[in-house]
Amino acid sequence: MEKSVGEVPSGEKEFNQLTRKVRDILEFPEISEEEFESMLKSASRAYGGPLPHKTYSLCPETRKVVPALIWEKDGKVWITKKCPEGMITDVYYESVEQYHHFQKWKYDFKLMSANVEGSGVNCPFDCGLCPRHRSHTNLLNIVLTNRCNLNCWYCLPRDEEILFRIRGETVIARMEDVAKLINFEHRVEIDGFSGEYGTPDFLEVLTFREGKAEWVKVTKFLRRKHEGEVYRIRTHTGRVLRTTPEHKFIVYSNGGFVKKRADELSPGDELVLLWNFEAEDNVQEIDLIEAFKELPEEEKEKIYVRGISDLDLSPLKAKYGDKIYQWKSRDSMPLKAFYELGVSGTFRLGRDATKHELPSKLKITPEFAKLVGYFIADGHYTDKDLRITVAHEDVERELTAIIEGLGLPHSALEWEGKAKQIVIGSRLMRLVFKYALGIPEKAENKRLPKDFLRFPREVRIALLSGLFNGDGYVVRGERHLNVGYASVSRGLIRDILYLLASLGVFARVYTVPKEKVSGANHDLHKLYIAGQDMVKLVEMLELREGHRERLGDVGERKPVRTNRVGDFFIDTVEFIETEEYSGYVYDLEVNAEEHAFVAGDGMLISNCFFYAKEGQPIYEPTLEQIRMMLRNAKKEYPIGANAVQFTGGEPTLRDDLIEIIKIAKEEGYDHVQLNTDGIKLAFDPELVKEIREAGTNTLYLSYDGMTPQTNWKNHWEIPLIFENVRKAGGPGIVLVPTTIRNVNDHELGAIINFGLNHLDIVRGVNFQPISQVGRVPKKERQRFRITIPGAIKRIEEQTNGAIAKDDWYPIPIAGHIARFFEAFTGSRYYMTSHFACGAATYIFLDRENKRVVPISRFLDVEGFVEYLESKAEEIEQWRRLGKLQKLKLGAEIFMKFRSFYDEKYAPKGVGVLELIKNAFMHGNYDALGQFHMNSLFLGMMHFMDEYNYDVERVERCVIHYAMPDGRIVPFCTFNVIPELYRDKVQAQFSYTWDEWKAMHPDWDYKKDKYVRTKEFVEEMKNSELYRKTYIDIEDYFGLNTKA
Incomplete structure (x- = not known):
């Protein structure tokens, strides 16, 4: 791996470039409470019922489970719920036509075993595979680590100021002064820097949100020691800020926003600064008694509180004796003694024997x-x-x-040759100005x-x-x-x-x-x-x-x-200088998708982009815990799990990964896949060979697009990953694009074309429409939300109709197709997910004619599945049949299959019919594997978030997470409610930072981090391998798909 200085990939720059221009906004319809209640009363209730349909959903802010309505309008399907925080609507399916088509293939199933005692009536808050759950585990997920290989850290000097809101009070404060309020209870190491941080719950800063200056919570307050240069940036309008060299500024470029390090800025770069914000108008008086607590002790002794005759001074008698009677008679007592009473009210303040007074609550x-x-x-x-x-x-x-x-x-007061002075002869008012108002x-x-x-x-x-x-x-x-x-x-x-x-x-x-x-x-x-x-x-x-x-x-x-x-303006950098600095530097993590806050004279800068778990407890289950989780899923009845995905974090960071894969095979898992960014595999060909030999079938490889912007994680490393997989003879690769409206949804067809060009190693493309977990503003959801029909529509457009919407089928029908190929092997998978959870198809490459042929073009899939249903009982008897009977049934199904198969539309040179015949006649996993090697599987799985949450979908989830406490939890429970499942259980079974380092004395945090150097990028860009991977490829859809 490259050793020279470079950047740890984070995607923030690329994301900002991609979102400069919004191509498409999804408008959400309005619905009143009255309309909602009216439709809810007449809505269907049984699974798969007609629209409007009643289900239950999750409120994003209050986390309450409430009735929800799935309904149609303007050709789309929506989900609406009435939450304590208000009415919330989100898109459920972008095509009501496709919703109805998929709906008819719903398939229900009852799991006969449970691994939790709860009844499931409080779903999703008492989650596990409970008696209400409808699906067995088709794919078991096991998190191997929460370590990852991406991050960064940058900071502000101690005397830099930020506009804070501290416990609701707006102040401009120095970082080092606010730091005195923070409990720095966590240690952290990032990119070789050692530091500490606290997690305040009382601190807010201003951020940029769709042009508005809005307050957001500070979730982490960090500090570390810094010896060296800091950069002083001055703009054309005279605004100034100092930061460490690596701190990133928000830069306006080509109509959008990008981020640049301080040491990368140049005169003329355009920064984003605060123009206007809403103040609070909530201080109309000063409580001088409270403010004077900051007075020096000798001053407190000279201040008297007057108007105290009605107070009970007896609690002070033991200390002050008969003085309390004198105070009572004079209606005046020393401020210092008054504080000991602990009373409040409206009084008058004076100093010594002077008659001049001020009200204790100064307007x-x-x-x-x-x-x-x-x-x-x-x-x-x-x-x-x-x-x-x-x-x-x-x-x-x-x-x-x-x-x-x-x-x-x-x-x-006048002096000869001097300007006149007006003297305010009040020592008391002097104290007000200096201490209560804080004027230095x-x-x-x-x-x-x-x-x-x-x-x-x-x-x-x-x-x-x-x-x-x-x-x-x-x-x-x-x-x-x-x-x-x-x-x-x-x-x-x-x-x-x-x-x-x-x-x-x-x-x-x-x-x-x-x-x-x-x-x-x-x-x-x-x-x-x-x-x-x-x-x-x-x-x-x-x-x-x-x-x-x-x-x-x-x-x-x-x-x-x-x-x-909006509330900000664009200002150019005019002058940059450096100065030497020694001492603490500070940074913030803010609870905002924009990852930015206002600092100094109003400059918008990036927050620390602090990745989860760094410096916090490290979660890595033991080999014994992993074996237990695998065995638990095998115990499901009537069908135990047979496929497992190892995920993270980044699972390749585990030193014992090979042993873990072998354990899965020992426990009887036919299919093992690794969810990875592949970066480590790019630079360690021996590791690729080892994971294949240990039994890994599939690399579930992150791949978000065709360019370094859309696929910032591993664009430059993909050629090396592919080369190493080819040399090792596997594992097969499934490309996994997280699909986001206005970010990479314009490249879906190109991604499929890319997979077809590497069909010798790429087995599939599994698109995952974005799950917007966390509190997400409506405008952000409208901007980034895409559903399965929306992605299918884009694929049809981007492939010039080669892969059309009618070529796709819901996951339950894909389960029937899987039975078509796999029932005769003795293994069965019901694939009983909710019909709205996913979609799939197979496409074949006709190399002779350079065309792409979906399976539906030459096979009447729906007719064949209906036929299989009619033969279900005979197929179920397969295991008990003798050899001749098996051959007879297989031949019968195969002969009937020919009536659903149209040879003239089938891809040339592939021999699809022979592949299907072998799947039937030989009835083994290898025969099915040959089928997959000659086709490209296309899938979609839309995982939910708080806004589109549907409990009916959770109850039918087929992708589950195993946890070391013994429970098996649906995917959309594990990740959407992390405080009850993922984070809670991982915290329970984690090592503290110190424990981890004691167990791994040679481990260094920064070694986990992948640094991509400019030299590496240039080397790849000019390499023959890069050209073969991205440039010299066929364009099967008549589009420009080259990187």
């Missing part, structure tokens, strides 16, 4: 906010008061009126009040008015006009940017280095607003007379010349 009024704005702009602290410099008479008049209106003691000392450290984004809108506007009247300015030229604000505090500029964004006003920032300002000790940061945003701001603010005069007639202004995307 945040527009007048008070304007005063705060003036102080931040031109004020400073002394040891005993607040002072605000006033250089203009109109400012002095307004400030004096505000202070007098608030009842604050004040005076004026010194101009270079100034910030807005810590709760400013929670102030009511009119208060935020007043705060801005005070700021701009203090340190604001107006610039008017012949062709330009703007309003600006200047400060030596970069943090204050960031606060104002967010404050303006909360009001929907766009601003730019320009920094003047201190070296260019005579006598300056700090850089000067200038914020300015122009165009229509300036007009909007001016209309909001109560600007002083001098500003109004300079503005004059604002007139019509042009909008800002920038590209808006």
